Amino acid sequence: MNRARWGAFLVAGVGLAALTRAQDPAAMPPALPLPSPAPASPLAIGDYRGAGSCSATACHGSIRPSAAMLSPVLRNEHTTWLSDDAHARAYSVLFNQRSEGIARSLASSARPYKSAHLDERCLACHATPRPSAVLEQTHWMDADGVGCEACHGASGRWLSEHTTPGWRDLAPERKAELGMANVTALPARARQCAGCHVGDHEAPGGIPVRDVNHDLIAAGHPRLNFELSAFLANMPTHWVEKGNNGEPPAGGDLRPTRAMAPDFSARAWALGELATAESALRLLESRAKKADQKTAPWPEFTESGCFSCHHDLRDQAWRRLPRPAGDDAMVGAPRWGSWLFAEIDGALAATVDPAVSRPFAEALKKVRALMNGSTAPDARAVATAAKDAAEAARRCVDAMAGKRLSANEVSRLIDRIDTWTGVNGWDEATQRYLALAALRQSWAELDPSRKADQDGLARKLEEIRPRLQFPAGLDSPGLFDPTRLRPGSSR
Ligand code: HEC
Ligand code: HEC
Ligand code: HEC
Ligand code: HEC
Numbered sequence: 001m002n003r004a005r006w007g008a009f010l011v012a013g014v015g016l017a018a019l020t021r022a023q024d025p026a027a028m029p030p031a032l033p034l035p036s037p038a039p040a041s042p043l044a045i046g047d048y049r050g051a052g053s054c055s056a057t058a059c060h061g062s063i064r065p066s067a068a069m070l071s072p073v074l075r076n077e078h079t080t081w082l083s084d085d086a087h088a089r090a091y092s093v094l095f096n097q098r099s100e101g102i103a104r105s106l107a108s109s110a111r112p113y114k115s116a117h118l119d120e121r122c123l124a125c126h127a128t129p130r131p132s133a134v135l136e137q138t139h140w141m142d143a144d145g146v147g148c149e150a151c152h153g154a155s156g157r158w159l160s161e162h163t164t165p166g167w168r169d170l171a172p173e174r175k176a177e178l179g180m181a182n183v184t185a186l187p188a189r190a191r192q193c194a195g196c197h198v199g200d201h202e203a204p205g206g207i208p209v210r211d212v213n214h215d216l217i218a219a220g221h222p223r224l225n226f227e228l229s230a231f232l233a234n235m236p237t238h239w240v241e242k243g244n245n246g247e248p249p250a251g252g253d254l255r256p257t258r259a260m261a262p263d264f265s266a267r268a269w270a271l272g273e274l275a276t277a278e279s280a281l282r283l284l285e286s287r288a289k290k291a292d293q294k295t296a297p298w299p300e301f302t303e304s305g306c307f308s309c310h311h312d313l314r315d316q317a318w319r320r321l322p323r324p325a326g327d328d329a330m331v332g333a334p335r336w337g338s339w340l341f342a343e344i345d346g347a348l349a350a351t352v353d354p355a356v357s358r359p360f361a362e363a364l365k366k367v368r369a370l371m372n373g374s375t376a377p378d379a380r381a382v383a384t385a386a387k388d389a390a391e392a393a394r395r396c397v398d399a400m401a402g403k404r405l406s407a408n409e410v411s412r413l414i415d416r417i418d419t420w421t422g423v424n425g426w427d428e429a430t431q432r433y434l435a436l437a438a439l440r441q442s443w444a445e446l447d448p449s450r451k452a453d454q455d456g457l458a459r460k461l462e463e464i465r466p467r468l469q470f471p472a473g474l475d476s477p478g479l480f481d482p483t484r485l486r487p488g489s490s491r
Contacts, residue, residue, distance in 0.1 A: 043205050045134050047156035047179065051088075051147035054078050054155075059163070060148075077238035078148075084236040087146035090126040091117065098220055105219035117142070124210045125196040130154075131206030151192045153181040186243075186268060187397045190228050190275035197226035198279040198340070201286035209286055214301035223306060225339060227431070228272020229265050229438035243267070262445035263405040266413070269438035270405075273347035274397045277360075280340045281367070281390035288383035298379055303371060305338030305427050310476055318483045336371035338424065342431035343417065348396065350413045356399045360392035407447035414439050414457065420464075423482040430468050436461055 055061035055078040066075040074080075082088050093099060099116035107113035116122045123135060127142045128150040141147065149155055158178035161167055172182040183189040194200070195210060202209045212224050232241075243264030261267075284303065291298030301309070311319075344364070348357045366385045370377050417436055423429045436457065444454045464485055471478045 041205070043131055043134060043154050043179075043207075044156075045137050047154035048128070048130060048134065048138055048141060048149060049155045049159055050138075050141045050149075051078065051081070051144040053159065054148050055082075074238065074240065080236055080238035081148070085238070087150070087235075088144070090145035091123075091142050092145065094122055094126050102216065102220040106215065120208065121211070121216075124208050125212075129195070129207045129210065132208055134206075135208075146196070150196075151181065151183055151189075153179045155179070185401060186271050187275070187401050190268075190271050190397065191278070193228060193231060194226065194272075194275045194279035197224055197231065198276050199224070199283045200279050201282040209283075211283060211287070212302070213287070213297070215297065217302060223302075225430075226272070226276055227269070227434045227438075228275065229268040229441075230434055231272075232268055233265075261404070263410065263442045265438040265445075266405050266410050266442035267351075267400070267403065269435055270347040270351045271397065271400050273344055273435075274352075274393060274400065276340055277344055277364070278390055278393035278397055280337070281386045281393055284367070285383050285386040285390060288379045288386060291379040292383060299371075299375070299377060303336055304334040305425055307426050307476055307480070308334040308338070316479065316481065318481050335424070336368055338427040339431065341368075342428045343435045346413060346417050346435065349416070350409055351403055351405070352396045352399050356395050360389065360396050363389035363392045405442065405446075407443065407450075410439055410443045410446060411450070414443060418457065418460075420482075420485040423485060425482060426468065426477040426480050429464075429480075429482050429485055433461060433464055433468060 060075055060077040061079055062075040063079060064076055066073065094117040103114060103116045103119065120132065120135065123142060127145060128147045130138060158175065158180050176182050181188050181192060183192060199210045199212060212221055217223055241260055243261035287296055287300045290296035348361060363385065367382065367389050370382050370385055414436060417432055423432065440454055440457050443450065467485060470476065
């Protein structure tokens with residue numbers, strides 16, 4: 001498999017690319033446990049400074065990457081973000097025709113028209129998320145779009161100390177207390193991304209709910225299809241990715257290395273699945289609570305697979321197939337979490353100690369039974385079950401902080417996931433494809449002796465990819481048929 005070609009393609013209409021990374025396989029230091037982020041105290045106006053305050057040439061606005069080998073940072077982060085990164089344009093998108101259409105469709109007699117760029121529901125993700133009271137007084141920051149503080153944390157409490165020489169020696173825990181998110185560590189990073197790319201409830205620091213629900217989607221918003229490994233590969237990096245949670249290299253050599261952890265893609269995939277679950281369950285809890293108070297639609301359609309309701313009206317035989325024993329629904333029937341939870345079992349089995357993963361698996365089963373058990377699930381019961389499951393998911397994400405995956409673990413995961421029978425629709429097929437693309441990448445980095453098998457898997461994925469792509473001009477998979485995914489089946 002040609003690596004450049006591998007990295008270049010897009011899946012379907014979702015803009016998800018599989019990936020390849022230039023990395024030096026290197027022995028990794030032993031894993032260290034990482035603390036959970038400190039609970040955020042309420043954020044105030046002075047806590048936000050905007051992206052402009054990071055853009056000085058000597059700080060992060062250099063034109064070219066820093067040549068200083070001893071500096072761990074590139075110093076051109078602001079330049080990369082501004083010129084190459086979609087996040088810097090997230091606010092200006094709210095002025096385009098599509099946003100205008102969304103805003104018009106959302107207006108009703110009960111809710112007068114509001115331009116998208118003034119609508120808090122949109123600003124929650126298309127600008128740096130801030131508590132409502134702060135947002136009202138810091139609209140000057142909106143134009144940054146998703147600025148530095150959206151991922152790295154509100155900077156007011158750390159900015160001045162951050163410019164002193166002692167900053168580098170501060171422990172990540174101390175930086176987190178000051179409000180700087182430790183995105184070097186994958187758990188915190190995955191949570192930051194999922195907050196906007198999956199959505200989230202109203203957070204303790206006062207960050208408002210972030211929700212792309214079916215109302216927004218029916219009005220014209222793209223569906224959110226997040227998978228961490230592919231999204232990290234697609235984001236123009238303004239850092240040197242080491243994938244090692246920032247742990248010092250073995251032997252106490254503190255000089256920065258450019259060597260990346262070989263299991264990074266696989267770990268990002270697994271952790272991304274778990275962080276997605278955590279975010280999605282918190283969002284479900286808040287949707288269900290509102291539904292219980294009759295302030296939100298219920299059932300919320302985005303909780304189920306889109307293409308179970310939206311598909312070509314022609315009869316498709318695979319939709320009438322029975323599910324495996326123990327599952328009484330029809331294949332293709334609306335079912336909960338078809339995108340979000342498609343590969344969660346594999347991710348859990350491979351990565352998290354059963355003592356931590358079992359309570360989550362059980363809590364998730366309860367949510368699934370409630371959501372799939374009725375066309376109008378009991379909202380109050382769902383809210384409680386989702387809250388418990390989100391809490392259990394949080395522990396799984398944290399438990400992965402120090403986890404490293406071996407070649408054997410990755411190859412076992414591939415064996416488990418690489419089956420193409422019983423796939424229930426496009427969501428499952430695409431998630432399976434993305435999982436395998438990430439796992440194959442790490443397998444190749446971890447164990448070059450299995451190159452022939454890895455190339456075989458790559459060829460299989462190449463064959464499956466076009467079957468996932470949306471037909472030209474369609475915003476859905478059209479006549480996609482999961483029974484034709486098996487390699488060798490005719491199309
Ligand atoms: C939960 C976070 C979230 C909320 C809330 C949200 N968006 Fe988005 N929006 C996104 C993300 C993430 C993308 C990129 C999707 C992708 O490519 O995966 C996006 C993409 C878009 C796009 C397409 C991008 C383009 O280049 O044209 C438009 C338009 C848009 N959003 C408008 C809106 C409007 C208008 C609102 C409010 C009514 C809104 N969004 C609310 C997260 C959100
Ligand atoms: C969409 C999320 C996101 C946005 C927006 C963002 N960053 Fe980052 N940034 C990251 C991630 C993820 C890393 C990787 C952290 C690591 O590996 O240490 C990173 C790394 C960095 C690093 C290197 C840290 C280190 O210890 O190696 C610097 C410096 C940085 N970002 C500055 C900025 C600045 C300045 C902005 C705004 C112009 C910005 N970032 C915007 C996500 C983001
Ligand atoms: C504050 C909300 C927010 C956060 C946090 C965030 N994003 Fe985004 N992201 C967006 C929005 C909104 C867009 C769409 C912008 C546009 O279309 O111009 C986007 C776009 C993207 C895109 C381009 C998607 C496409 O289809 O072209 C990638 C890749 C991406 N984000 C990756 C990440 C990663 C990785 C992280 C975490 C390190 C992250 N994002 C964190 C809101 C966010
Ligand atoms: C339980 C069935 C169901 C599910 C699941 C569902 N929808 Fe819908 N969708 C509908 C119905 C009914 C309408 C028309 C009423 C309305 O606009 O809400 C609709 C309308 C829409 C529209 C407006 C355009 C049109 O054809 O009328 C879009 C776009 C859309 N849905 C996309 C999605 C996406 C994307 C998902 C998955 C995230 C999804 N839907 C999940 C039933 C569903």
